[in-house]
Amino acid sequence: MSTWSEAGPRTVEQHAAAVAALLGPTGTETVPLADASGRVLAEDLSAGxxxxxxxxxxxxxxxxxxxxxxxASESAPVELPVAADLPAGRTDVPALEPGTVARIMTGAPVPEGADAIVPVERTDAGTERVRITAAPEPGAFVRRAGEDTTAGAVLLTAGTVLGAPQIGLAAAVGRPVLPVRRRPHVLVLSTGSELVAPGEPLQPGQIYESNGTMLAVAVREAGATAELLSFVPDDVERFRAVLADRASGTGPDRPDLVLTSGGVSAGAYEVVKDAMTGHGVEFGKVAMQPGGPQGCGRLDLGGTSVAVATLPGNPVSSLVSFEAFVRPALRAAMGHPAPARPVVSARLAGELSSPAGKRQFRRGVLDATTGTVAEVGTAGSHLIAALARADCLIDLPAATTSVADGEPVAVWLLDT
Amino acid sequence: MSTWSEAGPRTVEQHAAAVAALLGPTGTETVPLADASGRVLAEDLSAGxxxxxxxxxxxxxxxxxxxxxxxASESAPVELPVAADLPAGRTDVPALEPGTVARIMTGAPVPEGADAIVPVERTDAGTERVRITAAPEPGAFVRRAGEDTTAGAVLLTAGTVLGAPQIGLAAAVGRPVLPVRRRPHVLVLSTGSELVAPGEPLQPGQIYESNGTMLAVAVREAGATAELLSFVPDDVERFRAVLADRASGTGPDRPDLVLTSGGVSAGAYEVVKDAMTGHGVEFGKVAMQPGGPQGCGRLDLGGTSVAVATLPGNPVSSLVSFEAFVRPALRAAMGHPAPARPVVSARLAGELSSPAGKRQFRRGVLDATTGTVAEVGTAGSHLIAALARADCLIDLPAATTSVADGEPVAVWLLDT
Structure with missing residues (x-):
């Protein structure tokens, strides 16, 4: 088996598959209905x-x-005695004696012997005796038991994403809790001696830490859980010790994935690269822009190991890499039926050029009304201000070198 | 001013406006970046x-x-002494003396006097002296200060919905917290003597409580906060006392809106209706199916008051009413730029009939690939199992009485 660097750059699909393969399917946990929103149902839900x-x-x-x-009609009303009053929730409903009627509220049980409901509007609303001015069809305004679902029927299949209607249905059939797929837990590392926490003063040559904060939010938006570990030691042994401690844990904060950004430049002292090279994590290139330098693997920590994906350090590269590789892997791991972002076709407003041989993801704003997409900012991978104004990525295939105004392009929708 | 019942049924738009008018714009609160996902920015964000x-x-x-x-070229390399080593984060960068170069890592400050970067691949990577085999253009591979944004520029405008890229940008310009619009707080009431908590045994005539659970989830999915108050007293005075206690509070659990479902039938003893009629809440009809019987107003509780929306009790009616009236009102109150569900046009697969004079919302499944939508279940407002399989609502105008196979219909997307 040739190494990544020997085999040459991976395609986006190849690296996405490599990252996804690091994460096995997550197990099942049981949550109260109120906490089930957005979760993926782990087992078929049947009607109790x-x-x-x-x-x-x-x-x-x-x-x-x-x-x-x-x-019975308007001109020939029929008057009958009212033998019972049946509000919703009455559990001791008497059978309807012939020659009588029962006053009944919406949702209340239809008494044995009755076979139709006459709406109050077709009566004089009497409580002792009632005059009825219309002849009902048998079965009129009776909701039959099992009309919506029979007991034992499968209502929702495993893999369904749960929202208000699905959770309401589970409640309606008496389920107080639901089995859902566990969320993967991601440990987001922020490394780099140039980084300063937002809110602190900035010295010349320093920048604010933003990738870790951004990626932790992106992980949670993908439906996983995230912990941001800022300013981890720059010393390789101490760095590995921090990871080994986390990876050997048994609690819910044991990471399914460690996510880093930056720290993998060629030539320089870089803690992430130095701590992982030769220990199960491979570094190489993906034929894409931004986001060329990538790494992933199962990091051997001596007695334990943990899945790692290393993203490039430029903020735009980092987020585009997350979208291309990490988000779909996390969602697939938790059984989401649609791990990838929705992709639509739109006509390009303006022109774009793109280097041959590299798949490009440009930041765009989609106008859904006209079906057009326009670039925001330029291709520069450090332009986070432009990234923050985008609502989509324009996906230019590796073979594409230019796109003319009005030509169709594939667009990844980021805000849904 | 005529009352609702005198004026006749409201349109969906009229009742939506009435519910929205109950909720003023929410105020501003400050949250850490990690908690800002999905929130609406309350003030313009400028670059520090x-x-x-x-x-x-x-x-x-x-x-x-x-x-x-x-x-310099491959055949005529130029060799120069390496006067400094500049990793990222170095804060004491010396000026570049003429006749020397500085080794530099991605992101490190360009020293005064230098005007271009030669990539390591165009050199022998020397650390004492370096042989350079290419002539750089002035400015090559230098990212200029302020290229992405200048200090003081407005980066995001008030009303922006915050996600990972926007939060990353705020971090990048040094902001540890962001001003966001407060989420409205909704007190969801579950009333009805026929209701039993999921997980408990069911007596004949009883049903499981599901609307409250479903609506509380729907409120949270809309971006607001919800508290479900189950099985509130059926006694009118005690019911009003519970609401007065909540409405006169000053904490974050003081409701911006009280949401009920059911309990407003004509003719019977109904705590919601009895406790609210004549105290600022109007009940009437909306020309829609499902969801005809509605109510809203500011409930006078003697010394305090609270906004109330009453939804019908059938689960499908309840959720459709929430979608039509409550969700857009909550999102508008917190300044969301797109309070309504996205609406698309799709061709109907199959046929539908609809009563004249009432706007109908049918449950559907959209096939985005073919651009078609098919009904799930039937028009029955008690069919929650069908609702739970739907991903959209088919919106049939009041004037529509039938739609033929292949005709376009408006579709509200529920799962985005």
């Missing part, structure tokens, strides 16, 4: 009860025997 | 520093005076 659980009234009105009202 | 803050190298290589290398 039928819905509705019993025949019930679709209207406020009267439960009747339809045959007894066959001739 | 330029980006980049200083001229820096775009490559690992050597900082040079371009004029001194005018003739």
């Amino acid at each position: 009860v039928a819905l509705p659980p019993f025949d019930n009234s679709a209207m406020d009105g009267y439960a009747v025997r339809a045959a007894e009202l066959a001739g | 520093v330029a980006l980049p803050p200083f001229d820096n190298s775009a490559m690992d290589g050597y900082a040079v005076r371009a004029a001194e290398l005018a003739g």
